[in-house]
Amino acid sequence: MGNPGDTQMKLATGEGGYVLEDVPHLTDYLPDLPSYPNPLQDNPAYSAVKQYFVNDDDTVTQKIVVHKDSTRGVHFRRAGPRQRVYFESDEVHACIVTCGGLCPGLNTVIREIVCGLCHMYGVKKILGIDGGYRGFYSKNTVTLTPKVVNDIHKRGGTVLGTSRGGHDTSKIVDSIQDRGINQVYILGGDGTQRGAAVIFEEIRRRGLKVAVAGIPKTIDNDIPVIDKSFGFDTAVEEAQRAINAAHVESLSIENGVGLVKLMGRYSGFIAMYATLASRDVDCCLIPESPFYLEGSGGLYEYIEKRLKENGHMVIVIAEGAGQDLVSESLQSMDQQDASGNKLLQDVGLWISHGIKDHFAKKKMPINLKYIDPTYMIRAIPSIASDNVYCTLLAHSAVHGAMAGYTGFTVGPVNGRHAYIPFNRITEKQNKVVITDRMWARLLSSTNQPSFLNPKDIAEAKEEKQPATGLLDGENCKDKKSNTEEDPCMV
Numbered sequence: 001m002g003n004p005g006d007t008q009m010k011l012a013t014g015e016g017g018y019v020l021e022d023v024p025h026l027t028d029y030l031p032d033l034p035s036y037p038n039p040l041q042d043n044p045a046y047s048a049v050k051q052y053f054v055n056d057d058d059t060v061t062q063k064i065v066v067h068k069d070s071t072r073g074v075h076f077r078r079a080g081p082r083q084r085v086y087f088e089s090d091e092v093h094a095c096i097v098t099c100g101g102l103c104p105g106l107n108t109v110i111r112e113i114v115c116g117l118c119h120m121y122g123v124k125k126i127l128g129i130d131g132g133y134r135g136f137y138s139k140n141t142v143t144l145t146p147k148v149v150n151d152i153h154k155r156g157g158t159v160l161g162t163s164r165g166g167h168d169t170s171k172i173v174d175s176i177q178d179r180g181i182n183q184v185y186i187l188g189g190d191g192t193q194r195g196a197a198v199i200f201e202e203i204r205r206r207g208l209k210v211a212v213a214g215i216p217k218t219i220d221n222d223i224p225v226i227d228k229s230f231g232f233d234t235a236v237e238e239a240q241r242a243i244n245a246a247h248v249e250s251l252s253i254e255n256g257v258g259l260v261k262l263m264g265r266y267s268g269f270i271a272m273y274a275t276l277a278s279r280d281v282d283c284c285l286i287p288e289s290p291f292y293l294e295g296s297g298g299l300y301e302y303i304e305k306r307l308k309e310n311g312h313m314v315i316v317i318a319e320g321a322g323q324d325l326v327s328e329s330l331q332s333m334d335q336q337d338a339s340g341n342k343l344l345q346d347v348g349l350w351i352s353h354g355i356k357d358h359f360a361k362k363k364m365p366i367n368l369k370y371i372d373p374t375y376m377i378r379a380i381p382s383i384a385s386d387n388v389y390c391t392l393l394a395h396s397a398v399h400g401a402m403a404g405y406t407g408f409t410v411g412p413v414n415g416r417h418a419y420i421p422f423n424r425i426t427e428k429q430n431k432v433v434i435t436d437r438m439w440a441r442l443l444s445s446t447n448q449p450s451f452l453n454p455k456d457i458a459e460a461k462e463e464k465q466p467a468t469g470l471l472d473g474e475n476c477k478d479k480k481s482n483t484e485e486d487p488c489m490v
């Protein structure tokens with residue numbers, strides 16, 4: 001598998017420390033490509049829009065909290081329709097592929113790429129690749145038209161199917177070339193975007209007129225730079241149903257403990273936001289915040305205290321929380337899925353047994369109900385706000401590809417859609433920063449212990465990480481160096 005981090009960045013600088021981290025354009029390696037007027041200018045729905053076309057020089061700033069003496073900093077190219085396009089409508093042969101885990105909204109993005117291409121640009125030839133990247137060389141394709149995709153946004157999952165593992169870059173590009181595809185829309189998480197980056201590199205190496213556009217997907221909301229990933233709000237909303245059930249169950253029995261496990265392999269955003277939204281949760285455990293079970297200040301002591309005070313409690317645990325404790329106690333071997341992602345032990349079951357055993361030994365009867373809605377929060381159709389967001393993502397990708405941009409991913413940066421180089425979203429991973437105000441808000445809403453001693457707090461502050469628009473502080477963890485950037489606090 002490739003290493004897109006090696007790709008050379010396309011940088012431009014300006015006055016006052018202005019930096020544009022630009023995305024490639026087909027004309028970078030095909031300088032004689034002809035351009036055409038954008039057909040949108042004759043489209044009755046769009047022709048009335050004032051200043052519909054984006055100025056080619058428009059850029060979006062990464063940092064919006066500034067000081068008097070701040071430099072202008074990093075910018076990305078603004079997404080949107082351009083005056084001139086580099087494809088004629090009847091020349092376009094597009095394909096769409098979905099990879100990695102499911103996420104609410106995948107079908108909406110597929111639908112809106114198809115409808116956007118067709119209704120805005122008059123494109124007729126669009127293929128769906130079946131079953132993720134490996135579908136390029138081992139499976140059939142489906143023809144996508146507005147009629148075929150008309151209702152798919154009302155369904156969960158992806159009508160195209162998805163997979164993990166299996167990325168043979170040259171076979172994929174051979175397939176693209178053999179089928180005469182010239183626009184490739186790739187929906188998926190960090191692994192998928194790494195794959196997209198190497199596909200783009202191979203296409204550029206072969207000098208093909210093929211635009212590669214990535215649409216970032218992750219239910220965990222751990223993709224950096226962009227404000228938020230699609231489907232996240234839907235997942236948090238659906239998680240409320242599980243938390244409500246846990247609350248009702250725990251309320252109805254003596255010493256009731258409701259335990260809910262939510263997704264979040266390395267980042268606890270779903271658990272944190274679901275907890276903050278619910279207000280019925282007494283303890284939220286996430287991968288970023290280490291905890292311990294026994295002794296003073298530990299989880300068991302807190303559970304006992306809450307039960308004595310209230311007679312019931314609700315705990316939310318992210319799947320990646322406490323993995324060190326689970327591995328230690330089960331002495332398990334590291335296992336990986338087909339894409340090389342670490343396979344986690346079921347922390348929910350493990351901690352349920354731990355809590356039950358602890359209170360049985362103490363002869364304090366408790367009633368624990370464990371709810372695991374893991375796949376229920378991601379296998380559902382997206383809510384209305386995510387549907388609108390998915391539409392904008394799809395349209396931004398279509399406008400970018402039609403305008404000849406390539407090797408880019410798309411997403412909102414401080415509320416404005418931008419074209420972002422692949423390596424900017426694959427080199428880091430967003431994490432909840434436990435020294436930020438959002439986590440403090442959570443601690444103050446649940447009243448749970450922080451499980452940290454002063455030494456841990458000092459270390460956590462040292463590790464403080466950079467921001468996205470979603471949270472108060474900067475929260476992207478640079479996997480390589482943990483480098484700190486300026487925090488921006490509400």
Ligand SMILES: Nc1ncnc2c1ncn2[C@@H]1O[C@H](COP(=O)(O)OP(=O)(O)OP(=O)(O)O)[C@@H](O)[C@H]1O
Binds near residue numbers: 003
């Ligand atoms: N380093 C890599 N280089 C090239 N291709 C990759 C790389 N990592 C993953 N891929 C490809 O991307 C696909 C999806 O990757 P993965 O299973 O890690 O899911 P993901 O896109 O990260 O989504 P999720 O949010 O579910 O983790 C894989 O099937 C594989 O083909």
Ligand SMILES: O=P(O)(O)OC[C@H]1O[C@](O)(CO)[C@@H](O)[C@@H]1O
Binds near residue numbers: 101219220263337
């Ligand atoms: O069971 P699957 O389909 O591999 O997906 C599970 C993983 O996908 C994610 O949703 C996204 O990476 C994780 O939170 C979770 O661990």
Ligand SMILES: [Mg+2]
Binds near residue numbers: 100189190
């Ligand atoms: Mg991933």
